[in-house]
Every structure is written in C-alpha cells, then in structure tokens.
Amino acid sequence: MRLKEIYLTEDVSSLENRLADLEFAKKQARDITKDIKYANMATEIVARISTLAEEYGLKADESLEQDVFRAKNNLESAVYELEETFSQAIRSLQNKIDSEED
16 A cells, blocks of 8 residues: 555545544434424413413414414424534535545
C-alpha cells in the first residue's frame, strides 16, 4: 500500500466515523422533534375556551378554532424541518466520502 493510499484510507475512515456520529445525532434530533406531536396545549386551550363559551351561553367560533389547528400543524412541520440540519450534513459528508473513494 502506498503512502497516499494509507492517508486516503485514514481520511475516509475518519469521515465514516463522523458520518456515523451525524446519523446518531439525526436520530437524537428526531427523538427531540417528535415531542411536538404529543404537545396538546393548543387542543387543550381550544377545548377550555369552547367550554367557557358554553358556560356563558355562547358558541366558540369554529373558524377561529380551525385557524388554531392549522397553525399547530404548521408548527409541527416547522419543528420537523429542524432535522434537516443533520440531513444536509449527512448528504454532504456522504458525497465527500464517495468522491474520496473514487
């Protein structure tokens, strides 16, 4: 094995180690972001407002309630997009590994 091949192998090996670390970090990120799926604050607030309105003989505005649920869905989507930081880094590093191996 020539010296250049040894250095290339070491470089690829360290890149692959970094890739494994980033893949683990992405899994951790996913574990964090999935918490938004179980956050039910918006649902609880809508229910409490609806109940309060009924107590006073009113009907909660369903259009406004739907606005809250749409905003909650948008928030969930935005939170899940935070994982993209790791996905981009993984793609970039995988491309670098592939080009080093060629």
